Amino acid sequence: MSIDVKKEKEGEFLVTVIEGGSSSRYRVALDDEYYNRLTKGKIGKEELIKKSFEFLLKHESKESILSSFNLKVISNYFPQYEHEIAV
Numbered sequence: 001m002s003i004d005v006k007k008e009k010e011g012e013f014l015v016t017v018i019e020g021g022s023s024s025r026y027r028v029a030l031d032d033e034y035y036n037r038l039t040k041g042k043i044g045k046e047e048l049i050k051k052s053f054e055f056l057l058k059h060e061s062k063e064s065i066l067s068s069f070n071l072k073v074i075s076n077y078f079p080q081y082e083h084e085i086a087v
Helices: 032-039 045-059 071-077 083-086
Strands: 004-010 011-020 022-029 068-070
Touching: 004 045, 011 045, 032 045, 045 071, 045 083, 068 071, 071 083
Parallel strands: 022 068
Antiparallel strands: 004 011, 011 022
């Protein structure tokens, strides 16, 4: 499986997950305040999003992930997300 994260514009990223010969694409929003709260600037935004997708894919299939979302909403579905992902 591969996860590719590309910055589209400030605060918006395009993520492609390739697994088992098929791919899925997602639009992910990430604001600076949330990014800083989780990482304290220790890793880049793209790396945080990649780690977040690794987390999501441990809990659900790529087809179950919302096609467009703000990174903040992950904790609505998985309360342990912020604790596990924080740097």
